[in-house]
Amino acid sequence: MSTTSDLDAVLDTYHGRGREALLPALWDVQGALGSISPEHVHQISHLLRVPEADIYGVIGFYTLFHEEATGRRIIRVCADPTCALAGADEVLHGVCARLGIDEGETNADAEYTVEHSPCLGLCDYAPAALVSERGQPDKSLPRVTAESLLGEWDDAYFTPAGDADSVLLNDSLAAAPQTLSQYGDYAALRKALSEMTPDEVIAAVEASGLIGRGGAAFPTGLKWKFTRAAPGAVKYVVCNADESEPGTFKDRVLMEHRPHLLLEGIALAAFSVGAGKAYIFIRGEYPKATAILADAIREAEAQGLLGANIMGGGFALDIEIRRGAGAYICGEETALFEAIEGKRGFPRMKPPYPTTYGLFGQPTAANNVETLCAAPLIINRGADWFKRIGTDGSAGPKLVSVSGHVGRPGVYEIEPGITLRHFLDKVCGGVIGQLQTVLMGGAAGTFLLPDEIDVKLTFEDLRAAGSTFGSGAIMVFNQTTDLPDLLLRLGRFFQHESCGKCFPCQLGTQRQVEILQRLPAPQAGDRERLLDVGMTMTEASLCGLGHTAGIAVMSAMEKFPLLFQANGRQHD
Amino acid sequence: MTDEAIQFKLDGETITVPRGATLLDAAEAAGVDIPVICYHEATSPNGLCRICVVDVDGGRVLQPACVAECQADTRVETRNERVLRSRRTILEMLNASVNLEQAPEIQQMMADYEADDSRFPDARLREAEVIDDNPFYVRDYEQCVLCWRCVQVCAEDAQFTFALTLKNRGHETSVATAFDIGMTESPCVFCGQCVGVCPTGALKPKVEWGMEQGWDADELRRSTRRPRKRKDGARRGDS
Numbered sequence: 001m002s003t004t005s006d007l008d009a010v011l012d013t014y015h016g017r018g019r020e021a022l023l024p025a026l027w028d029v030q031g032a033l034g035s036i037s038p039e040h041v042h043q044i045s046h047l048l049r050v051p052e053a054d055i056y057g058v059i060g061f062y063t064l065f066h067e068e069a070t071g072r073r074i075i076r077v078c079a080d081p082t083c084a085l086a087g088a089d090e091v092l093h094g095v096c097a098r099l100g101i102d103e104g105e106t107n108a109d110a111e112y113t114v115e116h117s118p119c120l121g122l123c124d125y126a127p128a129a130l131v132s133e134r135g136q137p138d139k140s141l142p143r144v145t146a147e148s149l150l151g152e153w154d155d156a157y158f159t160p161a162g163d164a165d166s167v168l169l170n171d172s173l174a175a176a177p178q179t180l181s182q183y184g185d186y187a188a189l190r191k192a193l194s195e196m197t198p199d200e201v202i203a204a205v206e207a208s209g210l211i212g213r214g215g216a217a218f219p220t221g222l223k224w225k226f227t228r229a230a231p232g233a234v235k236y237v238v239c240n241a242d243e244s245e246p247g248t249f250k251d252r253v254l255m256e257h258r259p260h261l262l263l264e265g266i267a268l269a270a271f272s273v274g275a276g277k278a279y280i281f282i283r284g285e286y287p288k289a290t291a292i293l294a295d296a297i298r299e300a301e302a303q304g305l306l307g308a309n310i311m312g313g314g315f316a317l318d319i320e321i322r323r324g325a326g327a328y329i330c331g332e333e334t335a336l337f338e339a340i341e342g343k344r345g346f347p348r349m350k351p352p353y354p355t356t357y358g359l360f361g362q363p364t365a366a367n368n369v370e371t372l373c374a375a376p377l378i379i380n381r382g383a384d385w386f387k388r389i390g391t392d393g394s395a396g397p398k399l400v401s402v403s404g405h406v407g408r409p410g411v412y413e414i415e416p417g418i419t420l421r422h423f424l425d426k427v428c429g430g431v432i433g434q435l436q437t438v439l440m441g442g443a444a445g446t447f448l449l450p451d452e453i454d455v456k457l458t459f460e461d462l463r464a465a466g467s468t469f470g471s472g473a474i475m476v477f478n479q480t481t482d483l484p485d486l487l488l489r490l491g492r493f494f495q496h497e498s499c500g501k502c503f504p505c506q507l508g509t510q511r512q513v514e515i516l517q518r519l520p521a522p523q524a525g526d527r528e529r530l531l532d533v534g535m536t537m538t539e540a541s542l543c544g545l546g547h548t549a550g551i552a553v554m555s556a557m558e559k560f561p562l563l564f565q566a567n568g569r570q571h572d
Numbered sequence: 573m574t575d576e577a578i579q580f581k582l583d584g585e586t587i588t589v590p591r592g593a594t595l596l597d598a599a600e601a602a603g604v605d606i607p608v609i610c611y612h613e614a615t616s617p618n619g620l621c622r623i624c625v626v627d628v629d630g631g632r633v634l635q636p637a638c639v640a641e642c643q644a645d646t647r648v649e650t651r652n653e654r655v656l657r658s659r660r661t662i663l664e665m666l667n668a669s670v671n672l673e674q675a676p677e678i679q680q681m682m683a684d685y686e687a688d689d690s691r692f693p694d695a696r697l698r699e700a701e702v703i704d705d706n707p708f709y710v711r712d713y714e715q716c717v718l719c720w721r722c723v724q725v726c727a728e729d730a731q732f733t734f735a736l737t738l739k740n741r742g743h744e745t746s747v748a749t750a751f752d753i754g755m756t757e758s759p760c761v762f763c764g765q766c767v768g769v770c771p772t773g774a775l776k777p778k779v780e781w782g783m784e785q786g787w788d789a790d791e792l793r794r795s796t797r798r799p800r801k802r803k804d805g806a807r808r809g810d811s
Contacts, residue, residue: 038751051727051734053758056750060739067751327741344738349619349639500718500738500745502620503609504658507665510743511692529692536661539634539654540622547633 007032007040011047019050020360022058022342023325026065030135035066050342061344061499062325064284066135071106074132075149076117080246081439081489082403082475083119086126086143092116094146112150118328118493119246119443120285123403123475124410125157130285137287159253159410166413167377167397168370173257177292179299183260186305188379189267193313196379198228201272205375207383209395214240214331214368215441215471216544217459220375223365226355227273230363235275238340238359238366239266241282241289242324242331245442246493247473250399251369253411255282255289258373259296263319265372267306268379270317273365278317281336283324293321328497332543333358333366335499346501347543370399370472390416393460394469400457404476405432420453424476433478437559441470443490444548446555468551483563484519487556491516494549505546508537512553524566530557578644583651595626595637595648604650607659607681610719611638612769615729618720623681625658626650634658656685663687668695669743671714674773678717696743702781705754707796708762710781713746716774722766723747735760 010028014021025048029040036059038052045052059065077083077092092103095114099107106113122128125142129149132138141149142157158175192201206221227235239262243251255262266278282290297319301307308316327345329335334348337359358364374396378386386396394416400423403409407429414423420438424431438448446467448455455465462469477486491513498509511533515526534550534557541547557564576591582602589598599606610621617638625634627649634654642648649655663678664687672678682689700713718738726736735758739748749758767775782792 041750051737051759052750053734053737053748056748057737057739061741344741349636495742498742500740500742501618502622503662503666503718504622506718506743506745507662507669510696511665511668514692514695523693532657532661533665535654536658536665539632540625540658540662541633542620542622542636 011043014044014047017048019048019342020340021048022050022055023062023322023339026055026059027136027323027325030065032134034072034135035069037067048342054343057344058342062284062327064132064137064324064326069106069110070135071110071113072134073111074113074115074135076115076120076130076132077144077149078118078120078122078126078128079116079489080119080123080443080493081477081486082123082247082409083127084485084489085404085477085481088116088127091127091129091144091146091149095149098146098150117285118496119244119248121243121249121252121283122157123247123249123401124159126403126409130287137284140286140288159249159257168261168373168399168413169253169257169411170413177256177296178258178260180260180296180303180305183258185303186260186264186267186300186311186376188376189264189271189305190311192268192271192379193311193315198272198274201268201379202228204378204383205272208374208378208386209383209392210371210374210378210386211394211459212368213370213374213398213472215245215444217469220367220371223355223367224269224272226353227363227365230356232356232363234277234360234362235273236359236362236364237266237270237273237275237278238333238336238364239278239280239369239372240331240333240336240366241280241286241369242328242336243286243369243471244283244328244331244497245444245471245473246490247401247403247439247442247475248471249401249403250411250472252286252289254369254373254399255286256292259293260300261373261376262293262369263296263300263306265375266319267310267317268375269365269367269372271315273363275365276316276318278319279340279359280319280321281324281330281340282321283330284326290321290323297321327499328493329499329543329545332545335543336366337364344499346499347545349542391456391458391460394458398457398469398472400472400474402428402474402476405435405478405481406430406476407432414457416458417456419456420448420474423457423474424453431476431478433480436477436479436481436483439475439477439486439552440473441468442473442475443493444468444545444551445470445473446551447559449559483556483560484516487519487553487563488513488516490552494545498545498549502540502542502546504537504540505542505549508533508541508546509549512537512550516553519563522564522566526566527557527564530554530564578642580642580644581647583649589642591642591644593642595628595635595640595642596624598642599626599637599650606637606650607684608638609678609681609717609771610721612719612721612771614769615721615724618724621662621717621719623659623662625655627652627655660685660687664689664691666717668692669698670717670772671697671712672717672772674715675717675771677771698743698746700746703755704778704781706756706760706762706778707798708764708778709767710776710778711747711755712774712776714774715772716747717772718745718747719771721769721771722775725765725769726760730765731761731763733759733761733763736766 120128129144210220330345335345339345495509500506534554537550619636619639624637703711723736
């Protein structure tokens with residue numbers, strides 16, 4: 001067990017640093033003591049020259065930080081739709097009953113605290129839980145039961161990973177992360193450094209047609225071009241590994257299985273835009289992927305593939321991992337910058353955009369994990385190869401995360417252009433039971449009815465159908481699914497994750513839940529209320545979270561109108 | 573900002589403004605009323621209340637007039653259906669969470685935008701006890717709309733005192749001191765600027781509050797007396 005003197009030694013290493021070190025310092029304090037006391041806030045305040053009130057505000061913003069003592073072990077059980085289908089509520093209540101506590105409480109001998117959690121990114125092994133030891137997320141646990149959570153853990157899981165010709169993930173991958181010797185010596189980076197200029201790398205990425213895989217679908221080459229062209233001596237690459245969209249777990253799988261592919265992609269981005277420093281901002285709920293990436297960085301640095309004077313060619317890149325602390329909003333790129341800068345994760349107003357004013361006010365290319373993983377493939381195999389896969393609007397292989405009522409939930413690499421029906425029937429093992437609806441794109445996505453699944457899985461076809469590819473989440477629900485319960489869980493997710501900055505989202509996510517709680521017996525006027533709340537969030541909010549917090553509910557109102565009729569009940 | 577002028581349409585009228593002017597500046601110059609809650613000329617704009625949103629070229633989302641710059645050749649509408657719905661709904665949602673009894677400007681907006689003051693039944697009001705912990709002002713966060721102005725003037729916008737922060741998040745956000753310590757234990761220097769910029773009755777001079785409570789002159793004098801300085805000059809955190 002760590003002691004206060006150990007902690008002093010750790011905090012000594014922060015001398016000379018500023019506010020940007022706040023989240024790492026808070027993690028260290030919490031790791032040593034289990035929670036963050038006023039005395040330690042005082043100490044950090046002097047060390048990093050950050051006001052105590054600001055530190056207190058930061059602790060309260062991130063749900064994985066605690067100002068009050070918790071149990072030595074914190075069990076968080078996922079409460080989002082896929083895990084709910086698999087009995088997560090029963091697991092949570094079962095654990096609480098065995099410990100004689102209510103949800104959110106700590107048991108008498110302070111051994112356990114038990115809470116529910118937003119999506120943990122283990123939807124293919126639902127129900128999932130995250131266990132923290134002394135304040136540090138330690139293990140993601142698949143297919144938990146109340147007995148297993150309080151007894152022997154089995155933390156082994158392996159996600160199905162496409163077929164033999166898949167390039168991002170395929171069946172040849174073992175359960176263990178790919179090592180450097182298995183991956184190769186960064187041939188794409190070697191090629192870029194020895195044969196190409198940064199502009200040529202950007203031109204190749206532009207020509208490939210790669211668009212961002214995080215949900216916003218912005219052309220990657222253009223983003224790199226803007227960042228490179230922006231005035232400023234210091235530039236950054238930020239890898240957005242804050243994957244938190246319910247039903248999305250492809251980035252976790254990439255990081256756990258192909259860490260070097262990601263690192264090489266980051267290096268290519270940094271070389272292209274002219275950055276010497278890159279951050280991987282990874283959600284705090286992904287301890288396994290965090291450890292794997294840290295090992296991979298050390299491995300690559302030891303081989304001269306990262307760090308100073310890479311491959312002897314003069315290019316230097318320092319990649320630093322930053323852990324999030326429980327805030328979905330930090331997947332919004334400007335909120336993510338604020339978190340790295342040691343602040344509450346409030347999204348900034350845009351413009352200015354990150355390519356000119358990003359992390360620490362400098363030009364920044366912020367890219368999703370899967371997007372960065374595509375870069376080495378493009379450089380190695382050529383832009384033409386990439387472009388030939390998929391469609392004009394959706395070039396290249398695309399990962400989708402499928403969960404819920406299907407035969408084989410998991411992450412699949414698909415060629416954009418196949419239909420959703422083909423994917424469900426032929427790729428992921430078919431729908432279990434009778435299909436009721438598919439939630440496409442995660443909690444911020446839209447519902448498709450059984451007669452709408454002939455839509456092609458491309459950015460452009462889904463958009464034309466009034467839906468969204470989003471982050472590639474496909475959540476499948478059969479006729480046994482309780483739709484009001486599903487909608488309430490989506491509503492609660494946004495209520496919990498709204499940062500509280502802008503009025504439409506801060507208030508709208510709360511009002512939305514209050515109305516959804518009345519389903520399936522809504523009051524007169526609830527339909528109009530939900531529509532006003534949803535449209536106001538969509539049109540007037542400050543950031544993408546607010547813009548999409550009402551989308552699924554409004555989609556349900558369109559697809560399942562009877563659910564929202566006062567004095568009427570859904571019969572089917 | 574340069575001297576260059578640009579033209580655009582504001583509610584159908586062509587107007588000319590210097591490049592870099594915000595839509596709020598332009599509307600004010602043109603005599604078009606755009607409501608604001610969080611915006612204050614003495615604080616950095618955060619564009620967070622969104623009551624000032626306007627429609628620019630029928631774009632996917634509305635733009636906050638307090639920070640959005642005028643763009644040449646655009647068509648800006650300040651009172652179309654989309655704008656009115658957002659403003660009305662924001663006011664109705666705010667009224668359901670916050671006690672607005674002592675916010676006459678917001679009440680006037682409610683009337684202007686035909687906001688229904690009981691639109692959201694069974695809504696969660698952010699209830700809070702009045703905090704009376706110093707001789708100068710009281711804090712009633714049940715009346716707080718979270719405009720952030722007090723936190724901003726306490727920090728880089730004016731005083732650099734950093735007594736205040738925001739705690740928690742989402743609908744449960746509130747203004748607080750570090751660990752909710754009393755104001756006299758905090759770095760607060762009682763400059764009063766937070767009280768000055770508060771748009772509601774959330775921050776109020778102690779005398780005003782005491783008079784509302786019906787205190788007599790003696791009680792007012794007693795309760796607004798400065799605390800005596802500690803003789804040893806010790807500060808919190810020193811041991």
